[in-house]
Amino acid sequence: MKAAFLTGPKTFELKDIAKPTVPDDGLILKVEACGVCGSDIRRWREGPPPGSGGVVPGHEAAGIVLETGVDCRAFNVGDYLAIAPDVHCGECYYCRRGMFNLCDNLKFIGITPGYPGGFAEKIVLTGEILKNGIIHRMPEGLSFEWAAVSEPCCSVLATHNKTGTKLGDTVVVIGAGPTGCLHISVAKQRGAKVIVSQRSKSRREMVGKFKPDMIVDPISTNLVEKVKQFTNGVGADIVICANPVAETQTCAVEMVRKGGRVILFGGLPKADPMTTFNGNLIHYGEIEVIGAFSYHPTIHKLALELLAQRKIPADQLITHSFSLDQINEAYKAASTGEALKVIITM
Ligand SMILES: [Zn+2]
Numbered sequence: 608m609k610a611a612f613l614t615g616p617k618t619f620e621l622k623d624i625a626k627p628t629v630p631d632d633g634l635i636l637k638v639e640a641c642g643v644c645g646s647d648i649r650r651w652r653e654g655p656p657p658g659s660g661g662v663v664p665g666h667e668a669a670g671i672v673l674e675t676g677v678d679c680r681a682f683n684v685g686d687y688l689a690i691a692p693d694v695h696c697g698e699c700y701y702c703r704r705g706m707f708n709l710c711d712n713l714k715f716i717g718i719t720p721g722y723p724g725g726f727a728e729k730i731v732l733t734g735e736i737l738k739n740g741i742i743h744r745m746p747e748g749l750s751f752e753w754a755a756v757s758e759p760c761c762s763v764l765a766t767h768n769k770t771g772t773k774l775g776d777t778v779v780v781i782g783a784g785p786t787g788c789l790h791i792s793v794a795k796q797r798g799a800k801v802i803v804s805q806r807s808k809s810r811r812e813m814v815g816k817f818k819p820d821m822i823v824d825p826i827s828t829n830l831v832e833k834v835k836q837f838t839n840g841v842g843a844d845i846v847i848c849a850n851p852v853a854e855t856q857t858c859a860v861e862m863v864r865k866g867g868r869v870i871l872f873g874g875l876p877k878a879d880p881m882t883t884f885n886g887n888l889i890h891y892g893e894i895e896v897i898g899a900f901s902y903h904p905t906i907h908k909l910a911l912e913l914l915a916q917r918k919i920p921a922d923q924l925i926t927h928s929f930s931l932d933q934i935n936e937a938y939k940a941a942s943t944g945e946a947l948k949v950i951i952t953m
């Protein structure tokens with residue numbers, strides 16, 4: 608079967624590898640669609656973990672169960688499944704308290720060596736993954752491409768549960784990549800007004816279809832001033848940093864209102880993860896700076912249902928699709944900002 612290995616920075620090699628054997632307690636999923644994530648792009652730039660010899664990425668996958676092991680009871684051949692990357696251990700301090708996304712021993716499909724991902728014709732879901740991973744049956748009528756979008760929706764939905772985004776709030780979304788667009792859509796549906804900041808012109812043009820109340824180019828305009836004007840000098844209730852740029856986190860603290868919340872949604876580059884804040888704004892203004900990472904497994908089922916109910920505009924989000932052979936082109940498109948969500952279909 609064909610699988611795309613990330614073997615170096617910005618380098619994929621399509622390899623023909625032996626068909627996997629089904630584990631007794633697991634199954635083989637025939638991958639139909641798998642999304643390219645912002646975090647995939649970051650790792651693509653960095654290359655695979657040293658000494659790994661290459662990894663098969665892809666953690667936003669959906670497909671059909673091809674084969675089940677003799678002891679696999681959870682799913683049947685022919686089931687349509689969507690998967691998310693997290694596999695928790697079930698035993699650590701956090702798992703025992705149900706905070707699975709904070710598990711000390713978290714493994715990620717398509718990221719952790721030994722957990723090959725969905726940029727392949729088939730993916731093995733081991734017993735461990737079936738037990739402690741995030742896998743749900745797709746609701747009827749949902750396409751594989753849309754099901755692949757369920758994963759990025761999850762962390763967005765979890766974030767707004769955490770911030771309690773509500774009617775009348777002003778939310779600033781910094782970064783109008785695919786997840787930024789999902790933030791706009793979810794915040795609008797929760798009744799908030801949304802200001803979006805985006806450097807790239809092509810993405811500013813694309814973000815209009817998600818109907819933000821204001822689109823700002825932070826290069827030519829002062830975003831902090833714009834937000835203050837929009838909110839009669841008060842500042843935003845919630846600022847979501849949905850990009851991997853530390854300076855925008857610094858700025859976020861300056862545009863949020865007193866008692867408001869700044870969400871660090873995007874991870875920073877591994878080699879340069881430091882960030883700075885005006886500590887006095889946080890102290891005197893009682894600003895909450897909150898990390899948001901991953902989600903509880905149940906959110907994945909909710910995301911699939913919302914996609915099936917067309918509450919999440921996946922059709923507007925998916926702008927490009929490529930075949931597995933075109934994976935290098937797919938990553939290029941996803942990294943340039945010309946595309947929003949890029950999906951690989953098998
Ligand atoms: Zn993702």
Ligand SMILES: [Zn+2]
Binds near residue numbers: 695701702711712
């Ligand atoms: Zn754990």
